[in-house]
Amino acid sequence: MSAAATESRLSGRTAIVTGAGQGVGLGIAHAFAAAGANVVIAARRAETGEPAAGEIRARGGSATCIVTDVTSRSDMEACVAATVNQYGSLEIMVHNAFRGGTGHRFEDATLDLWEQNSRSAVWGSYYSAVLAFPHLQRAGSQGRLILLTSPAGVEGSVNIPMYSAVKAAQRAMTKSLSKEWGPLGITVNAIAPVAQTPALAGAFAENPVLKERVEARASLRRIGDPERDIGGVAVFLASEEGGYVTGQTIVCDGGSFMGL
Amino acid sequence: MRLDGRIAAVTGAELPLARGLALALGKAGAAVALFGDVQALASVVRELESADVRAAAIDASWDSREAADEALVVAAESVGQVDVLVHASVPEIAFEHCDFVDVDDERFETIWEGSLRGTMFLLQAAYPYLRDRSGSVILVVPTIAMSGAARLVTYTVVEEAQRVLIKAVARQWGPDGITLNCLAVAPEQVPIGIESTSVSLAPPALGGRGEPEHDLGPVAVFLASDAAAFVTGATIGADGGIWMAP
Numbered sequence: 001m002s003a004a005a006t007e008s009r010l011s012g013r014t015a016i017v018t019g020a021g022q023g024v025g026l027g028i029a030h031a032f033a034a035a036g037a038n039v040v041i042a043a044r045r046a047e048t049g050e051p052a053a054g055e056i057r058a059r060g061g062s063a064t065c066i067v068t069d070v071t072s073r074s075d076m077e078a079c080v081a082a083t084v085n086q087y088g089s090l091e092i093m094v095h096n097a098f099r100g101g102t103g104h105r106f107e108d109a110t111l112d113l114w115e116q117n118s119r120s121a122v123w124g125s126y127y128s129a130v131l132a133f134p135h136l137q138r139a140g141s142q143g144r145l146i147l148l149t150s151p152a153g154v155e156g157s158v159n160i161p162m163y164s165a166v167k168a169a170q171r172a173m174t175k176s177l178s179k180e181w182g183p184l185g186i187t188v189n190a191i192a193p194v195a196q197t198p199a200l201a202g203a204f205a206e207n208p209v210l211k212e213r214v215e216a217r218a219s220l221r222r223i224g225d226p227e228r229d230i231g232g233v234a235v236f237l238a239s240e241e242g243g244y245v246t247g248q249t250i251v252c253d254g255g256s257f258m259g260l
Numbered sequence: 261m262r263l264d265g266r267i268a269a270v271t272g273a274e275l276p277l278a279r280g281l282a283l284a285l286g287k288a289g290a291a292v293a294l295f296g297d298v299q300a301l302a303s304v305v306r307e308l309e310s311a312d313v314r315a316a317a318i319d320a321s322w323d324s325r326e327a328a329d330e331a332l333v334v335a336a337e338s339v340g341q342v343d344v345l346v347h348a349s350v351p352e353i354a355f356e357h358c359d360f361v362d363v364d365d366e367r368f369e370t371i372w373e374g375s376l377r378g379t380m381f382l383l384q385a386a387y388p389y390l391r392d393r394s395g396s397v398i399l400v401v402p403t404i405a406m407s408g409a410a411r412l413v414t415y416t417v418v419e420e421a422q423r424v425l426i427k428a429v430a431r432q433w434g435p436d437g438i439t440l441n442c443l444a445v446a447p448e449q450v451p452i453g454i455e456s457t458s459v460s461l462a463p464p465a466l467g468g469r470g471e472p473e474h475d476l477g478p479v480a481v482f483l484a485s486d487a488a489a490f491v492t493g494a495t496i497g498a499d500g501g502i503w504m505a506p
Contacts, residue, residue: 073365106380106429107387114380118373122417126368130361156427156493165376168424172417175408180360247408259506 009239011036013142014087016079016132018070018124019097021048023197024148027226028094028234033061035235038087042068042079044097070097070124073131080131090135092238095128096148100166101199103159114162121166125173129188136186143186144238147174149249151192151257167192171249178247187246189237194253195224219255229254261478261485264289267340268484269332271322271382272349274300277400277449277472281346284477285484286313290344293335295320314339322378328385336389343393344484345386348400350375350418355452357411368414375418376425383429387438394437398483399426401495403503404447407459412452423495430493439492441483445476446499456502465501475500 015032019025021043033039033056041056041063043049049065056063064086068079083090100116125147136143152160153167171190178188194200194214200223204211215221224230233252236242251257268290272278274297282304286292291314294301301317308315316338320331335342354371379399389395404412405419423442430440447454448469456464470476479498482488497503 106432107384109380109384111377114377118376122372122421123368126363126372130363133361152428153424156424156429156431158428158431161425161428161432164428165421165425169372169417169421172405172408172420173413175406176410176413176416177360179408180410180413 009035009235009241010092013091013238014038014040014083014089015092015094015238016040016042016083016090017094017096018042018068018128019044021045021052023199024193024195024226024230025094025096026052027195027231028096029063030056030227031231031235032092032238033059033063035239037092037238038062040079040083041065042070042097044069070095070127071119073127076127076131080135084135089139090132091139091142092144092146093128093132093136094146094148094234095125097124098148101160101163104162106161109162117162117166122169125170129173129177136181137184139186141185141243143181143184145177145186145188146234146237147190149174149190149192151251151253151259153192154249155257155259174249175247182246187237187243189245189247190249191230191233191237192249192251192253192257193224193230194218194256195226195230197226214256217256218253222254224252224254261481261487262289263344263481263484266290266344266484267293267335267342268344268346269293269295269335269342269386270346270348271295272347272400273304275451277445277476278346278348279304280472281348281400281477281480283307283311283473284481285344285346286315287311288481290484291315291339293318293339293342295322295331295335296349322382322385323374325381325384328381332385332389341393342386342389343395344398345382345390345395346398346400346480347379347382350415354415354418355450357452358414359411360413363414371414372418376421379422379425387433390433390438391436394489396438396484396488397426397440398480399423399440399442401442401444402447402450402452403444403497403499404452404454404459406444406503406505409454415452427493434492439483439488441488441491441493442495443476443479443483444495444497444499444503446470446502449476456500460502460504464499468500470498470500
């Protein structure tokens with residue numbers, strides 16, 4: 001594919017990416033903008049969201065930061081309304097924001113930790129889906145919902161049971177909604193990434209052996225780049241070329257998990 | 261396969277699916293504590309007792325950690341310390357078909373938070389008993405959650421979250437000798453009005469939906485028995501051969 005073709009794959013479309021102030025969300029936002037989309041950085045904190053949007057604009061892309069708490073229906077309503085008000089449409093909704101990945105023993109796990117996991121991953125997905133829906137419906141065969149999940153949502157993770165549960169919830173939402181919205185032309189997919197993010201960097205700093213282990217487990221022997229590796233998959237799913245893929249979890253982890 | 265000396269707690273036996281599992285566990289030798297609506301469970305208790313099974317219905321809820329703890333304590337006093345937990349209950353509203361855009365916060369809260377918190381509280385409350393007795397947990401899910409279902413988004417979200425939670429917890433509690441598995445059943449086993457034939461590309465290999473006590477019960481008995489001591493984190497499909505992935 002030529003550079004020009006790549007750059008125009010999402011031109012004229014508008015995307016909201018939650019949790020796009022950093023990490024995987026930021027990578028996807030950059031990739032969307034490079035493919036020609038208008039990108040709304042829905043970030044909980046302006047301190048990360050505004051510089052992210054600024055960086056995209058500095059690269060010649062179209063981006064706005066809207067400070068949004070994905071666990072709040074009214075925040076999400078306002079974010080969707082402001083997006084459509086500014087750009088005229090919303091074709092692509094990406095829910096990536098997450099809080100609560102702290103390791104825990106399940107028998108001692110607190111409701112507070114559950115709340116973080118549940119509200120950010122599952123309620124955030126629910127709000128993303130239902131509030132974007134009227135606009136995705138209008139977009140018809142260009143309508144896209146993409147949820148960021150994890151291999152832990154397939155096989156369970158020993159250190160983070162609650163994370164495993166909410167990531168599985170998102171995969172199930174992907175499958176069932178793809179069936180519900182398929183007749184309208186809207187696709188619903190999930191991406192399960194492993195990428196170099198601040199969260200992962202923090203985990204590696206705490207446990208240097210983990211980096212070696214994660215790299216060794218990947219067939220490609222490296223950790224994914226949020227923009228190039230994960231963003232590329234998101235652009236594909238959001239583009240016309242990805243229009244016949246729905247209800248799927250695309251594992252994008254360099255070939256670590258092959259259980260699907 | 262026998263479960264003599266075991267104490268099984270069962271949720272959801274107000275409905276035919278878990279009722280059949282409870283009967284199978286009891287007839288295999290386990291004493292049975294039925295958690296839930298005592299009045300609705302009275303006929304199951306009578307049926308178990310008429311088969312010479314020690315059984316009790318316990319007016320239990322698991323909507324808070326304290327309530328779940330209390331349920332396990334009452335079970336220990338009335339039937340014995342639980343070493344098998346069969347969890348098949350979800351809030352009834354989960355079975356209602358609803359376009360996802362019409363699911364309001366209250367409905368989502370009841371189905372999603374109600375189910376997941378309840379399961380967490382039950383598992384957490386059961387943990388000390390299971391740990392002391394190398395116990396087992398069996399979560400009952402419909403295979404339709406794995407295939408996805410339109411207009412049942414919240415229900416399938418709940419069941420898949422629970423199914424993968426079981427895997428993660430199986431990894432944590434393995435060193436304690438506790439096994440956690442899922443028993444996956446045909447959609448006709450839960451009151452959602454969906455036929456097996458609509459779930460898979462192929463019709464159910466074995467034809468019918470299966471009968472809870474005689475077709476599904478033996479699988480639950482196996483998972484609760486010593487024969488399954490090395491099986492954990494697994495989902496055993498007993499849906500007559502509908503869903504075959506992986």
